[in-house]
Amino acid sequence: MNQAKHPKQLYLLFFTEMWERFSFYGMKALLLAYMVTQLKFDEPKGYAILGAYSALVYTMPMFGGMLADKFLGYRRAIIFGGVMMAIGHIVLAIPQDWSFFYGMAFIICGNGFFKPNVSSLVGTLYDNNDPKKDSAFSLFYMGINIGAALGGLLCGYVGQKINWHFGFGLAGIFMVLGLIIFILGKASLKEKGLPITNDLNKKIAGIIKVEHAIYLLTLLALPLIVTLFNYYEALDSIMLVLAVISVTYILYLSSKLEKEAKFKLLSALTLVVVSTLFWAFYEQNAGSLNLFAMRNVDMHVFGMELPALSVNNFLPPAWVIIMSLIFAALWPWLNKRGLEPSTPAKFALSFIFVALGFFTFYLACQASLGNGLIPLLAFVGGYFFIICGEMCISPVGLSMITKLSPVNIVGLMMGIFFFFTAIGEFLAGKIGALMAIPKHVIEANNPVLSLPYYANVLLQISIYSAGIGLFIFLLVPILKKWMGNIR
Template identity: 40%
Template sequence: MQTIQDIQNFEGKYPKQLWYLFFSEMWERFCFYGMRGMLTFFMVDQLLMKEDVANLQYGATQAFVYAFTFVGGLFADKILGYRKSLFWGGIMMIIGSIILAIDPKQFFFLGIAFTVIGTGFFKPNISTMVGTLYKADDSRRDAGFSLFYSGINIGALLGGYVCIDIGKNYSWSIAFGLAGIVMIISLVTFMFTQKNMATIGLSPLLHLQDSKRKSYEYATYIGTLLAIPLIMTMVSSPEYTNYFMYTIGPITLLYLAYEMRNFSLQENKKLIAALIFILFSIFFWAFFEQSGGSLSLFAANNLENDFLGINLEPNGVNNAANSLFVIIFAPLLGLIWVWLNVRKVEPNTVVKFGLGFLFLALAFYTFYSTRFFANIDGLTSLEVFTLAYFIITFGELCLSPIGLSIMTKLSPDKLQGMMMGMWFLASAYGQYVAGILGAGMSITNENATKSEKLIAYTDGYQQLAIYALIAGVVLIVISPLVRKLMQDVK
């Protein structure tokens, strides 16, 4: 029987198991990004929310999605294991999609509640399984995460464009239902390939009697279902989101401090380094995730539908352009990191993070510059808008796949799922702040012209460019200090 050591001793650039996880995650991301791309526009167009309210609601919904990745990671570490966690999460996402397909207006928040919890159980644990395919000191890990990141963006590209196009032009029920269908494909793919994973992702309670272990697992499943009404209530009201976000972060940090008592000084230094990465990632995602909120409404209101003579859905481009560029450039960038590593000139992880913010700053300045290409009606260039996404992609590739990798490197084995959950919890805070920033840019006057909306949003993007530039410079300056905390981790 194959062991974890056999998997980790693979030859070549990537272990074959990476491809199995690649395809499962690809279809799950179709489901997730398909639904994410529809949210803000659907709330304005179908639920008749004002733009500032829709931005806040988007931030609240996405914040809960990512906050529950911490919960999912915790239950995977302590009870279910990674495999059962992601399978249970997939089932919940399928149910959520079916509910939304039946009547997206009437059952909107109920369907979203199922999706929130489902993603929480699925997302952090498949990423953690990728990390376990590599030995701790394997320099190929970053390239592997970059390839994984490229693969999941195929799903994001397809879902991001197809779902919003079907929803706007044909049927919202079909669009939400399609997200559920591809999630089924994801779970079937995982079912047929998990036999090649050795013992990776199995329950941490296998040492217990079957009856006792199953009682813990059933309690987790039942508790999840009982939480649905609570999640539905909290997601539907941004006020409850405020209370949740004010408490979940401090509680998480206190719990981490409690767990840190069980580890050595050297291990705790690495955990502190991980927390620095997590803190800066909050700011990154607060800016980056305008894509699902303010940029979605900007695309709907202020973009022409002509791209180099081709007629395209502007909101589809908003949802899919970034993923397309990730697919093209993530493998290339991953190979560049390997090439630089062989020559011992690869930038360290902290500097990569800093570069991510510098690209982010340039991208938002490009979003700001779209105002200079607008016509008298307030419609501006889809080409310049797409160029900004081209730039922002390199910022994402310098931070997000590297962030996934560094969490698995800096975390002790017993905290792998929890720290991956904290990484996504940082994304939750980023999403939450993104909604607030987007609401601040929007004009509450329902009679505002397209030109007035253009000026309001691009003013906001200019401010984000300045803040991103400052964050990038700070990260590069403090990189020697963080490197000392990381010790032998590269």
């Protein structure tokens, strides 16, 4: 692949997203461990709140994408979202009880405007059937994970070893850096990402401009989100209702399209929905695998003990950086030889790889029942397979949305893609809770006692993921037909 053929604007978005993801994943690396060790939440409650946070942070892009499509344009949405996220990280750095939930609320709202619209903006740089498009999203995804690797490593270390609030504050510094990079470079985008209507300056009831109303309503949503954290059980019903509404709305929009466009949109919706379970399995890395690494992975290397949070949150994005380079070159290489798997086949492969990764963890557990600590090498190896799965679904999914969606709802579909990721994140919290360790085992601080609690669920994840992958393979011919000339 000749990377010189990519437009320079890709690299502006690459670095903007890289530093934003540093802050986002640096903070997320600390959340569960902070709740369990510092706030003294019991593990099921910690998993539930992590699931609620993750669900909300990926639900908001559905609204942020829609508002960018209809009113703000991608650029304004990105800047507003970046400001909100920066405020959120700063609030988290304040050592007060109220700051924890309010900091997360600011980040949730900011991410809703920032995340889908950066990805959508990348899509505007390429034609739909440009063979460099999947490769560009793989490179963009590498930027995401360079930031995530550095954030997980540095914030995880600072939080666990120095001060938890310093870790949150470090994340905020790099959020501001990402925002500055975008503002300084946005002129190079020319007309891309600007609002497509003039409705922003219209006044609602003759009182407030549409643009200002959007910002105000977002701020008013903050206490509502904090309330949801305190009544997180209600999210079960909320997520179900939002899922039904979003699918129904896309089906309604598809009914108004001509046949070819309709089936392309339906194929995108199908793949978005099945991706939910991928994220439910994958996102154990931000929850249960954090505590698994702290309790049941031998972190000693050459006589030195590595900080478990840093290692666990560095490994996934580090593997992504390596595999992004490989997959960014692999897809065009296979395409030239007529061997590139279709998008649905890539989705199926993602589940097979995840099954292999969790089965690697399970085998390591079975081999380590005597001392309760699995080798670090096996932990690294399991993540290798899981990240191969991620490379088959996440950057490919982002590219798929921009290729199969009608141009006027790309932002909305990108938001829905992230919303179903949110459902997956929410389910991930429930799966993680199955690995919650009883209090008497935690107090015993004996890895031999805690290992079986993890091993049993790791095996079940592997089995279910393999089954889902095989099911999607059966759907590939139908989905390819629906996608028409898009592969």
